[in-house]
Amino acid sequence: MTRFALTLEFDGTPFMGLQRQKHGPSVQQAIETAAAAITQEDVRMQAAGRTDAGVHAIAMRAHIDVEKPLSAFQMMEALNARLRPQPIAVIGCQIVADAWHARFSCIERRYLYRICNRRAPLALSAGRAWQVAPPLDEEQMQAAAQILIGTHDFTTFRSVHCQSQSPVKSLSLLQVERSGEDIMIHAAARSFLHHQVRSMVGCVALVGMGRWTIDDLGAALAARNRQRLGLNAPAHGLYFKEAVYAVAG
Amino acid sequence: MTRFALTLEFDGTPFMGLQRQKHGPSVQQAIETAAAAITQEDVRMQAAGRTDAGVHAIAMRAHIDVEKPLSAFQMMEALNARLRPQPIAVIGCQIVADAWHARFSCIERRYLYRICNRRAPLALSAGRAWQVAPPLDEEQMQAAAQILIGTHDFTTFRSVHCQSQSPVKSLSLLQVERSGEDIMIHAAARSFLHHQVRSMVGCVALVGMGRWTIDDLGAALAARNRQRLGLNAPAHGLYFKEAVYAVAG
Known part of the structure; x- marks a missing residue:
């Protein structure tokens, strides 16, 4: 074999x-x-x-x-x-x-989420990024993302279909970077709950739009309640980017 | 109006x-x-x-x-x-x-041609780049591209369907850059003949594969004969990138 x-x-x-x-x-x-x-x-x-x-x-x-x-x-x-x-x-x-x-054997999963922050619909990147028309403040998004780093009960950011035994996960990276009209969000953790990246991105985007404060995001996390989720970002902006192994594959 | x-x-x-x-x-x-x-x-x-x-x-x-x-x-x-x-x-x-x-009013057209230089077929970039399996030497390609710069009779690189009155064009830029498996070729001119960018890219790629020398490319240009074209690169790797105007649009 x-x-x-x-x-x-x-x-x-x-x-x-x-x-x-x-x-x-x-x-x-x-x-x-x-x-x-x-x-x-x-x-x-x-x-x-x-x-x-x-x-x-x-x-x-x-x-x-x-x-x-x-x-x-x-x-x-x-x-x-x-x-x-x-x-x-x-x-x-x-x-x-x-x-x-x-x-x-995988010790870390890394995802990339791509937002295209513009009013016009997407032609070349249709189905490859989440088009968000309202101007996003990427510095506010980055500041908001940092409160999610660390070990938390992520029930608010978890699909009802999630099969994980525990809602507690350790988020090691959630980095927001703008390059022109693209906003790239890099996420890394040993493992994620079902829909966790998309749910975190959706709520961080609400902060970027000014519809949520960073405190609103903190309160949603602390509530440990799926009903408090603000927004689940669409699947087509999400990319599985890398799996990290302690021993070479 | x-x-x-x-x-x-x-x-x-x-x-x-x-x-x-x-x-x-x-x-x-x-x-x-x-x-x-x-x-x-x-x-x-x-x-x-x-x-x-x-x-x-x-x-x-x-x-x-x-x-x-x-x-x-x-x-x-x-x-x-x-x-x-x-x-x-x-x-x-x-x-x-x-x-x-x-x-x-347009005084310069700028194109981008994207080659994905890898053996595996393209999934995420299918229809968005030309997949070339043999390893390409981008330094040789860049050196070859430079002999096309300037004012020449580009008949060799012209489609038989081209409607331009003259085959003489002035190429101001043909720049080859590698970023990982992507090879980006930037082309600029006041105007281009029909198929000119794709034909130049195809022949420069032949040099990158080692199938043509730089002298072969020069001889093909000097021949002013469509029969001497080595390769016409596919349309789906080509992007119209920018039009330049002397007065703001």
């Missing part, structure tokens, strides 16, 4: 999410179907994160276990050939030790 | 090109149809450049003349509302003097 660590880029638009779903296409199904066709084996994929419908990946990490003897290069080429024309690309492939696990 | 100067962003994928065509949708048709619906007038659009099918625009400049009294803001909002869901956005709109002409 050989374990292949994969790095995946995908456009989340046509998928119901990363994880296999009964009611529509998923990234997991696409990879497993391609790998099964290559190997004639029943292949299961494990991934670092479970992204929602419409969420993109710049570099999702995953692994598959295969009996058929193939080099990492052969596997990458064969997967990419089988995945066409679906918008998933295997941009990295390595053979790793069996102890390496894409999900359980 | 009021002249509105427009700045347009568009995804060229679904269009037969900027200019109105009998056999399919165009950016010009979309703008004229939207403007006619707003004003009940027969509106014609003039644009700084005539981009091909599949070519994108970051900031194309154009103008329309309208009798109906509207502010620049009202025109921009109304056009964007009517253009949905087509991937065209009016990202700027100003009222300008009648002497200002989007095409004839």
Whole structure:
């Protein structure tokens, strides 16, 4: 048995999410179907994160276990050939030790959220960023984001469908940067609750619009109540950017 | 009569090109149809450049003349509302003097060509860059590009469908820059021949692959013969980036 660590880029638009779903296409199904066709084996994929419908990946990490003897290069080429024309690309492939696990060995997940802060609709970046028309104050957003850093009960920022055992998570980074009309929000944590990044971004954007104060955000966090969520940012602005491992993949 | 100067962003994928065509949708048709619906007038659009099918625009400049009294803001909002869901956005709109002409007042056109130099297919940038698998030497490409700068007969780099009276053009910039797997090629000239940017990019890429020497490129230019063109780069990597005017639009 050989374990292949994969790095995946995908456009989340046509998928119901990363994880296999009964009611529509998923990234997991696409990879497993391609790998099964290559190997004639029943292949299961494990991934670092479970992204929602419409969420993109710049570099999702995953692994598959295969009996058929193939080099990492052969596997990458064969997967990419089988995945066409679906918008998933295997941009990295390595053979790793069996102890390496894409999900359980991952010690940090990093996301990027892209807001396009302009009045005009998006043409080139349609489906790739959240268009926000009111002018956003990125300095206020950055100041607001800092109160979410650290270990908190993030119930307010958690989907009702979240399967995590605890709502307590440790947020290590939430950085807001403007570049022209783009506002990039970088988030990092060991793990996130379902919808946590989108919910934090939505509320930080409310502060940027002047509709919430930083104290309003603090009160929403302290309330530990999903009813106090101000806004959940749309999926299509979110990118899974990086998975960090203590041992090389 | 009021002249509105427009700045347009568009995804060229679904269009037969900027200019109105009998056999399919165009950016010009979309703008004229939207403007006619707003004003009940027969509106014609003039644009700084005539981009091909599949070519994108970051900031194309154009103008329309309208009798109906509207502010620049009202025109921009109304056009964007009517253009949905087509991937065209009016990202700027100003009222300008009648002497200002989007095409004839333009003194320089600037294009960007994006190559994604990697073996894996493109997922997030599909249709937005030219994927080139062989490793490209961007320093050789930059050196090659410099021999095209200046005033030359660019017949080799000209489409047989080109309507320009003369094949002689003055290329002021052809700059090759790498950022990770992206190679960005910036081109500027008062005007270009049909397919000139794509043809220059294709041949410069051949040098980057090591299939052509810089001397081969020079010989192809000197031949003034379309048969000597090495490669025409695909439309979907090309972006109309900027139109420069001596007087403000």
